[in-house]
Amino acid sequence: MERGDESGKNNISQSTANKIEIDCVIFNFDEESLKVLLVKQKDNQGNINFELANDYIKEGETISGTAQKILKKYIGVDNFFLEQLKAFGYPSPSSAQEDISIGYYAMVKRDIEEIEDEIFNPNVAWVNINEVSGLNDKHKVILDFSLKELRKNICQSAIGFNLLPDKFTLLQVMHLYEEILGIEINKSNFRRKILQMDLIKDLNEKEEAVSHRAAKFYSVNLQQHEMLAHRELNFNF
Structure with missing residues (x-):
């Protein structure tokens, strides 16, 4: 089940795709706790940091198609709710132009153990939403925004x-x-x-x-x- 901007169905050119990242906040409710899926990354000093599940749009791909690909990569099934949030701008590390991230949030109803049994990935962790740390500034903004949207939407819909x-x-x-x-x-x-x-x-x-x-x-x-x-x-x- 997915909702989002219909413009997301349009193909993105290669020149634009290199600058657009899709970031997915993947929520799960397990053991009476709201958890989010985070991906472990090592920096140049060997320190472990966390980031949201993400990928860049490839040539010929769509915005929504990339978001669905990210979900299937990490949870392996089609049984999820996916909704587009909005576009986020952030400073580019390689140019004076602003890079763009399009945020999504997803809700997965399956047991975390069941997901992990099917797709074992040592670089992925389900973290209690109150214990998240180590995110970069961009992903902190997207996660905070997705939480606000989730809290608003669960009070206005089912x-x-x-x-x-x-x-x-x-x-x-x-x-x-x-x-x-x-x-x-x-x-x-x-x-x-x-x-x-x-x-x-x-x-x-x-x-x-x-x-x-x-x-x-x-x-x-x-x-x-x-x-x-x-x-x-x-x-x-």
């Missing part, structure tokens, strides 16, 4: 469910919103509001082998999800 597994508990949904928004949510009010929206459906399944009271499993009501995706919501918890 896109947050793209971070949840196919079946989930209401508590998992609540923890997702608490983690991203950095707030505490009243459990009963949250439950009532989510159920009133008819956004999820009861699977008639419960957790098994748990020490606490078994919670019900739900899944996204796809028909309602598509309908709500086209109008603004107000998830004011």
